[in-house]
Structure formats: C-alpha cells, structure tokens
Amino acid sequence: MSRAPAPRTPLPQLPQLHLGRWLLLLALLALAAALPLEGQPPRRRPQGAPSNHSRILIIGAGAAGYAAAARLMENNVFDLTVLEAEPRIGGRVNTVRFAENIVDLGAEWVHGEVGNVVYEMAGPLELLEHQGRISKSAAQYVWSGGALADQDDVDMLFNLTEEIRDTHTDSWGSQLANYTGSYGEWFLEQFTQRLLTLERRPPAELVDRFLGWFEKYTGFYDGSDTWFNTSGRGLTQYKECEGDLAMVWKRNGYRSVFDLLTKRYPHPDQELPVRRRVLLNSEVSAIRWADRVYGSQRLGAGEDVLDTVENNDVHHSTQQHNEVTETADAADPYTATEDATEAGAVTETATQAAAEEAPQSDQGRTANPPVVVELSNGGRHTADIVLVTVSLGVLKHSADALFDPQLPARKMNAVRNLGFGQVNKLFMYFSEPWWPSGLSGYSVLVTGEDLEEFKRKYPQYGAQGHWVHGLSGFYIDQHKPNVVLMDWIVGEPARVMEAYSDYQIMMGCKKWLDMFLGHNYSIPLPVGFTRSKWWSNPHFRGSYSYRSLDSDRADAWAAHLAEPILDMQGEPAVLFAGEATHDHYYSTVHGAIESGWREADRILKSQGRYRTPYAEERNRQR
Ligand SMILES: Cc1cc2nc3c(=O)[nH]c(=O)nc-3n(C[C@H](O)[C@H](O)[C@H](O)COP(=O)(O)OP(=O)(O)OC[C@H]3O[C@@H](n4cnc5c(N)ncnc54)[C@H](O)[C@@H]3O)c2cc1C
Ligand SMILES: *[C@@H]1O[C@H](CO)[C@@H](O)[C@H](O)[C@H]1NC(C)=O
Ligand SMILES: *[C@@H]1O[C@H](CO)[C@@H](O)[C@H](O)[C@H]1NC(C)=O
Ligand SMILES: *[C@@H]1O[C@H](CO)[C@@H](O)[C@H](O)[C@H]1NC(C)=O
Ligand SMILES: *[C@@H]1O[C@H](CO)[C@@H](O)[C@H](O)[C@H]1NC(C)=O
Ligand SMILES: *[C@@H]1O[C@H](CO)[C@@H](O)[C@H](O)[C@H]1NC(C)=O
Numbered sequence: 001m002s003r004a005p006a007p008r009t010p011l012p013q014l015p016q017l018h019l020g021r022w023l024l025l026l027a028l029l030a031l032a033a034a035l036p037l038e039g040q041p042p043r044r045r046p047q048g049a050p051s052n053h054s055r056i057l058i059i060g061a062g063a064a065g066y067a068a069a070a071r072l073m074e075n076n077v078f079d080l081t082v083l084e085a086e087p088r089i090g091g092r093v094n095t096v097r098f099a100e101n102i103v104d105l106g107a108e109w110v111h112g113e114v115g116n117v118v119y120e121m122a123g124p125l126e127l128l129e130h131q132g133r134i135s136k137s138a139a140q141y142v143w144s145g146g147a148l149a150d151q152d153d154v155d156m157l158f159n160l161t162e163e164i165r166d167t168h169t170d171s172w173g174s175q176l177a178n179y180t181g182s183y184g185e186w187f188l189e190q191f192t193q194r195l196l197t198l199e200r201r202p203p204a205e206l207v208d209r210f211l212g213w214f215e216k217y218t219g220f221y222d223g224s225d226t227w228f229n230t231s232g233r234g235l236t237q238y239k240e241c242e243g244d245l246a247m248v249w250k251r252n253g254y255r256s257v258f259d260l261l262t263k264r265y266p267h268p269d270q271e272l273p274v275r276r277r278v279l280l281n282s283e284v285s286a287i288r289w290a291d292r293v294y295g296s297q298r299l300g301a302g303e304d305v306l307d308t309v310e311n312n313d314v315h316h317s318t319q320q321h322n323e324v325t326e327t328a329d330a331a332d333p334y335t336a337t338e339d340a341t342e343a344g345a346v347t348e349t350a351t352q353a354a355a356e357e358a359p360q361s362d363q364g365r366t367a368n369p370p371v372v373v374e375l376s377n378g379g380r381h382t383a384d385i386v387l388v389t390v391s392l393g394v395l396k397h398s399a400d401a402l403f404d405p406q407l408p409a410r411k412m413n414a415v416r417n418l419g420f421g422q423v424n425k426l427f428m429y430f431s432e433p434w435w436p437s438g439l440s441g442y443s444v445l446v447t448g449e450d451l452e453e454f455k456r457k458y459p460q461y462g463a464q465g466h467w468v469h470g471l472s473g474f475y476i477d478q479h480k481p482n483v484v485l486m487d488w489i490v491g492e493p494a495r496v497m498e499a500y501s502d503y504q505i506m507m508g509c510k511k512w513l514d515m516f517l518g519h520n521y522s523i524p525l526p527v528g529f530t531r532s533k534w535w536s537n538p539h540f541r542g543s544y545s546y547r548s549l550d551s552d553r554a555d556a557w558a559a560h561l562a563e564p565i566l567d568m569q570g571e572p573a574v575l576f577a578g579e580a581t582h583d584h585y586y587s588t589v590h591g592a593i594e595s596g597w598r599e600a601d602r603i604l605k606s607q608g609r610y611r612t613p614y615a616e617e618r619n620r621q622r
Helices: 021-034 063-074 117-122 151-176 182-195 204-222 255-263 290-294 304-310 324-328 338-342 350-359 392-402 410-418 448-457 490-499 502-515 549-554 556-560 588-611 613-621
Strands: 053-059 079-082 095-098 100-103 140-143 284-288 372-374 381-390 423-431 443-444 473-476 484-490 528-530 571-577
Touching: 053 372, 063 182, 063 255, 063 588, 079 381, 095 473, 095 528, 100 255, 100 423, 100 484, 117 255, 117 588, 140 151, 140 502, 151 182, 151 204, 182 204, 182 324, 204 443, 204 484, 255 588, 284 392, 290 324, 290 571, 381 588, 392 410, 392 613, 410 549, 410 556, 423 490, 423 502, 443 502, 448 502, 502 528, 571 588
Parallel strands: 053 079, 053 381, 140 443, 381 571
Antiparallel strands: 095 100, 284 372, 372 381, 423 484, 423 528, 443 473, 473 484
C-alpha cells in the first residue's frame, strides 16, 4: 500500500468523452480560443472559458498552503487558486486507512501546548489525547537471541540523556548556543562526563549499543543523517512549546487539522471554501516572475537583476499595462474542477456567495504583467502574487529548473545549505498480538555481527542495501487496536529502504524481529504492511528541515528562505511559506501553519496599503 506515483490528470481525450459531434466541435472551439496563437498576444476569451488567472496562486496544499488560503478567505480574499501536485491535499500530513484503523504516514504528534497554534485550535475542542512524553524507556531493550538488557542499566543511561536534554531546554543558551561543533560531538562529551561520575556503570557493550540506538531516536526528531551533521548551536534555534510534547488526535489522525483550519469543524456550514480552490494533480514545472517584478519593458534580463531583488532596491519605472494583464482582468469566476467538486461536502455559504460577487481582482492590482506558472500537464496559470510552499527538499532538487529567473543568491544559499532530513515510518499489522500485554515495545541493541548475519542470510530482502541497520525497534501503538507495530527509520537507511518492494521490506522486518525475539515468541507473518516513502516522492524529497554544520558555515537561515520577492512598487510578487521558512518552529505542522498565516498577513497588509477607492467605499458601508 505504498504511495503510487502521482497520476497526472490526462488532458481531455475528446473522442473518449462520447460527446455528440456538435458538442465536440464546441469543445474544440473553446480549446482553440483558450490557447494563444504563437507570436500573438493572448486575446480576450469568450465568456465562460477559464481564464486561469487568480490574484493569488498558492503552490502546495499542505499545512502552510491551506493555512494561507484559509486566512485569506477569512479576510474576504477569495480570488485565489491552490495548485497541488499530488492527487490529495495534506502534503506531509497524510492520514491513511490501515488495518481497520488509520495511521499517519507523516505528522502524527502535536508537540506542546503553549504557543502551539494546532493545540490552540484542537485543545479546547478536546480533539487531542495526552500521552505524556514519548517514553521509549518504557520499552524493553533486547539483544539478538532474546536476552533483555538489565532495566536498571537502561534507566540509568536514559536518565543521563534526560539530564543532558534538560540542559538544552533550561539553560540552552549557556550550554549549547555558542558551541560550534556538531550536536553528536556535544552530546557525547556531555554523556561521557556524566557517565564517568557514576559509581556503578553499565557494561561498556551496552553503553555502546544504547548510544547507537539513541542516535537513531534523536534522528527522528531531527531528521539528519547522523548527529555529527546536526549543528549543535543550530539545534538551539528550535523552540519547544511548553506542555505535553506528544499529544495525538483522538480520532481521524492529523488530517483533522485541515478541518480546523477551514472551520469545517465544528461548524460545517461555516466552512471556508478552500477545497474548492484546490486543483489536484497540478504539478508546477515553471514559475516565471521577471516580468511581474521588473515589468515587461525592462532592458534585457540582467545579471544585476538578482542584486536588485536582494537589496530590495525600489526602482521606479513606467510600467506597461499590457494585454496579458487586460486579459487577466476579465476575471472570470473560478471554475471548480471535478476534483474539487468531488470533495462534495462543501456547502454553499454566505462567504462563497461573497466570493462570486466581490470584484477582488481589482483590488491592489498593479500594472505589471502577472507571474506565469506552468504545469507539467501543460496547464498554464497567471497571478499577481504567487505563494510557494513546496518543501525544502523540492527546492533543493529543482529550484534551478523551477524559477525563471533564478532566485536571489541569498535565498539560494539557504536552499542549498539548510538541512533537509529523511525520516520514514513502517507499520506492521498482525491478526493478533503475540507480545505480552501492556508492553510498549522493543528497542533493539544491534551489533555489527547481527548486521553481517542478516546480510548473509537474507540477501533477497534487500539486506545488501543495509536498510535494516536503520531500524530502531518495534513499538506498539497504544491508540490503535493492539496489533500494529511501528518503527521509524532515518537517514541513509530510510532512503535505501524506499528502493525495495513492500514485500521485501515487510519480510525483512519479520526476519529482523525473528533474530531478536523469535526464540521467545512464535511470530506469525504480518497480515498487513504499509510505509511512507517521502524521499523518492518528487513532491517531497524528504521529511523536514534541520540546521546542519553546513548551515552554520554558509550562514544560511530560515529567514532567508522566507524573504519575499517584491516588485518595484514594493508589493509582494513571489512569497515563500512552509515548515522550513519558520525561524524556530521548523520541522512541525504548527510551524508550517504559522508560516502560511505569516504570508497571508503579508498579502493582506499590502492590500491595505494599496486599497483601491472601491475597497475603501465598501469598507465604509460595513
Ligand atoms: C515522517 C514524518 C513525521 C512527521 N511527524 C511530525 C509530527 O509528529 N508533528 C509535527 O508537528 N510535524 C511532523 N512532521 C512534519 C510536518 O509534517 C511538516 O513540517 C508539515 O506538514 C509541512 O507542511 P508544509 O505545508 O510546509 O509542506 P508540505 O506538507 O510538504 O506541503 C507542500 C505541498 O506542495 C506540494 N508540491 C510539491 N511540489 C510541487 C509542485 N512542483 N507543484 C505543485 N505542488 C507541489 C506537495 O505535494 C505538498 O502537498 C513529520 C513529517 C514527516 C515526513
Ligand atoms: C527470552 O527468553 C529468555 C530465556 O527464557 C529470557 O531470558 C529472556 O528474557 C526472554 N526475552 C524476552 C524478550 O522475553
Ligand atoms: C532515574 O531517574 C529517576 C527520576 O529522576 C529516578 O527515580 C531513578 O532512580 C533513576 N534511575 C536510575 C537507575 O538511576
Ligand atoms: C554566546 O555568544 C553571545 C554572542 O557572541 C554572547 O553574547 C554570549 O554571552 C555567549 N554566551 C556564553 C554562555 O558564552
Ligand atoms: C554529513 O557530514 C559528512 C562529513 O562531515 C559530509 O560529507 C556529508 O555531506 C554530510 N551530509 C549531509 C546530508 O549533510
Ligand atoms: C488552465 O488550467 C488548466 C488546469 O491546470 C489547464 O488544463 C488549461 O490548459 C489551462 N488553460 C490555459 C488557457 O492555460
């Protein structure tokens, strides 16, 4: 049940539509009218044909894009379209059905309460279940062959890690903020110092294997390949919200957050019609922004162009009000796609009625030509403002191809040097529990010999690819029927794992389990298996951002990623939101949502500044 490659919306294959001949002819005429002839400026289209111009285009229907759209609509800005490459909304929030239940292949926990916008929405409605710290110390630590590590020893080691972690949170500043090495180095220094003060020390072999396990565990928070790549002081940029750090959704998983953002929950009749403005299967392949920012009359595409943007130099020049803009001004009502209408449940509301009648597209319109956005399915859209919310992984991989002209140097520096991690989840479903009741799971203490043995015995399960060494254990999801074991896998093994089939990975997990627990339990074959594949999906290319040593060296900051590209009047043209653009809540859903709201507010503010007389008139009448 892994992610299938995103189906592209096929271009309409007219003969298959079984239209009458006259209908076919009409359709062809409409199509011809919509496509500008080469070399000619686009002409006004006949009434009813989609203009594909929106005042605001949002790229990505993940948490950031959705939050931005909802905030704009809440402020009566409805002239927007969301282009989403996947056949679903949600992005790195992906709740799927699995084993008579649901699991989250992406975000699952709400991290903290105070200052966490997700908690602020969901907490009062009692949608969240508290579970306290994700206590992996409650799991049993097991060697291959089934021997359990002494629980006192494990507790002692865990206590050390917690002491160290508390120095992050309490006096983070003094302890780590000025440290120039990696988090791994810092942690090991601290750990060794503390270990040496213990009167009774756990066996060296256990300490060693425990640290191997703990590094993976840390990786799940951080996403980095190894903690020797995570910046020590960079880690202090991340701010934890106070309160319960690991709440889960009582029902329906993390996707519930989208109903909260659009106010569909708890009042379906007050839903903001974001879903109607989302075009699924719409992968953006190019964002052409030069004309929008510099005007179509600029003298050549210059090398100095990038400097100009970066320094936010405002050159005033006469802008040509050209025909592209006029065409756009026709402002046809947005036509919902089949995808959007299929979502169904959206009901007509007062806000939607407002959407249809309000001449939003006349507000704050500049004379510049629009930004042109091309889709890989051949579609073409234009807008005054484009808000880009694709992941840092996507930007790393394709910013060069995506943006024409290239993004300003400082932003590209951030794209290249902020870290973007790899985390995947695996879920195994058993027809009945074979483990003792009340257990929270097994953490595995892996040795080099274990890996060698596995490689030797099971080459058919991709063991040559070494993905098994990324497994940290098997954890029982207490909130699901007690039959699902899950694991996280991080870094290189997470990438390698994606290359093998579900069957190979499931069997590999089963054999790995057998190596550790097969002597004690007769473990049946799982009856179900699913996993995420965030790395190989071209619309994500990984899990979430972090601060690496490269980020420090290159002086790369989230704030650089967030910087807007303004036009010559100082109005927003190309904006950036998403998890990785957040200064201190990066790598979370609450960070992504705040970033979407931030950019929506930027748009709303600029609208206020450039309010047309018509808008002022309307405001007075309220
Ligand atoms: C395994 C995993 C576990 C996680 N666990 C947690 C957790 O427990 N708690 C937590 O708070 N956070 C967690 N996160 C992080 C959280 O999921 C993300 O920070 C957040 O969802 C990111 O939202 P976003 O809107 O910034 O980006 P995204 O969700 O990635 O949204 C961007 C959207 O853009 C689309 N897109 C990409 N390229 C294109 C293109 N060319 N054209 C059009 N559309 C495009 C994508 O399909 C996507 O829908 C987890 C993430 C992962 C991967
Ligand atoms: C497996 O059985 C052995 C021998 O009885 C025992 O020492 C060990 O603790 C058991 N391990 C687990 C994980 O139950
Ligand atoms: C670990 O810490 C807890 C609480 O701080 C304490 O009660 C316990 O005795 C410690 N365990 C060991 C083995 O040091
Ligand atoms: C860390 O560096 C900052 C800025 O250089 C300085 O103000 C601060 O005092 C330093 N903190 C410690 C604990 O050295
Ligand atoms: C991790 O660090 C190593 C060595 O310092 C480096 O070669 C590698 O590129 C880094 N990887 C990432 C993803 O930063
Ligand atoms: C408008 O967008 C749709 C969907 O993205 C696309 O199929 C169509 O070709 C576009 N029309 C124009 C005139 O660009």
